Amino acid sequence: MKKMNKYENNRVGYLMGLPYIIFFLLFVAYPLIFSFILVFHKWDIIGPMNFVGFVNFSHLLHDSLFWKSLGNTLIFLAIHIPLQIIIALVIANILNQKIVARGFFRAAFFLPVVISGVVVTMIWQQLYSQETGLFNMLLSKISLPKIPWLISTKLAMPSIAIMATWKNVGLYIVLFLAGLQNVPVSLYEAADLDGATGVQKFLHITIPMINPTIIMVLILSTLGGFSLFIEPYVMTGGGPMNSTLSCVLYIYKQAFYFNHMGYAATLGFAVAFIIMIVVIIQRRLFETEIYT
């Protein structure tokens, strides 16, 4: 009788979990397994799947456009991550102090995070526009040369990185604010008495004490950065001369322009593997113990 009861209880538990289990099977497990199978096939969606073994892999190794997209993505990360962390940290530090209208600023910085990426990109496309864009108009006003934000192959990716930073920085400000609030006030007071300046307190107390938050932000923005897609898709289509072709945009093009489903799946797994390596290296380099 008792056993029966226990079983009943369990059944309710599973029932509660069912929506998520269905979701997981349908939208996570199934695509994952299916794309792993795809890796060893050639498939154009319409026709039948042909088993090709490791052909997709050898193709990947010699696909210079893929390596270029990877390079582009790394350039994006190299600008976007440091910029994002530094700006978020500085602003969070300011917002953590007693300033007027603190609540307003906290909300204001968070706003771009909740706006659709497509909308943000379209607004920035206009800001960056060569002749009619706000940035270049302002530059002309003060008699400076115009900057070919999205036209130059050298500047297009940095321009996208700046925009992505503007969009995401609010989220990381919030995370840093939470981290900063966990640092005991008495540490700053002890440092005051020890004779530390504001900058010294920031370097010797704040930074080491919020290391876990920094690592989290680093990893989140690495993951976010590797999935760079909407911005170049809407803004530049990957150009000029493939200089803003990101990994995910390239995968998307392989899959839905050229219908190379098997190859696109292979690229997907390759990128996931590279992200894992990058994150492992980041943690090795930057992670310390947790102190708070």
Place this chain on the structure above:
Amino acid sequence: MAKIVLKNVNKIFNDKAVGVKDINLAVNDKEFFVLVGPSGCGKSTTLRLIAGLEKPSSGEIYVGGKLINDIPPGKRDVTMVFQDYALYPHMTVYENLAFPLKLRKYKRKEINDKVQKAAKILGLEGLLERKPKALSGGQRQRVALGRSIVRNPKVFLFDEPLSNLDAKLRIEMRAELKQLHQRLKATTIYVTHDQTEAMTMGDKICILNNGKIQQINDPLSLYNYPVNKFVASFIGTPSMNFFEGKLESNGTFGCEDFSIKIAGSAPEVEVILGIRPEDIYPVKQDTDIRGRITLVEPIGNEIFLHLDVGKTHVVLRTSPTSDFKTGQAINLTFEKKKFHLFNKSEGLRIDL
């Protein structure tokens, strides 16, 4: 020379919460000065004002004759040991001790010498490579002390530094701190809410209540001549006993349950009579003062007797040789000349 002087210092938080009110005090060079009082009386606030962690709302603070109101904490030559120690958790013990020296741009060798010397004084030699997390409470306490003494400051401030330690360690550290003070001879202000700590450690004690100074004096003077009822009840364990009553012109104190002659003559006023537990004796013969024992607390070398004298709760200390039982009725007498009188309206001391 590091005499500390506070002149009419007030601290009001956010224009409403009173931290301290009109504080006037002087701490002499090399003195061990104790601030004591109940929770929320403004002890920490006073200390933080001297350290520079709070700005006074009004008033002046001098160290060594110099007005320091506008000098930042790091430049005051003042160091503070916090209640929670505030050790830097990401630094080793060595780095914790070296940090204030590093910030002051000492040479590496000089830093090492000073750190090693402080570590030796405090018995931290074997722990220098550890992080604070791997230390016991007593060891952390020592590191916090070490971080203060490496700088060789003129003024030491302690905010309840022993309150996180167990009773035995607290007594050990009490003696150690006192010895350290004798050795370093720096002006020290020590905050505690424990009156035993205050009495045993202080050259001078300042009693605070509700942000106001009640009395400043050496421990024995405080004990023997409390200026008001608050000080009288705060200093001494068990607390002083109080009886509400009236003085007669013939020098007799009378209350509901007894009357007792205490002076040749006196003004006729309503008063509170205070008498310490050790100044009340149980006696065999009949007296005017009778009590019924409600609790017997044997301490070892003495006994605390809790009694009801009429409606008043009384505690007395006596030798453990006598045999007492709960419920027993006993006769009491008071030690002559050991009375404390306070007026009923404000609780201020009256000397006859």
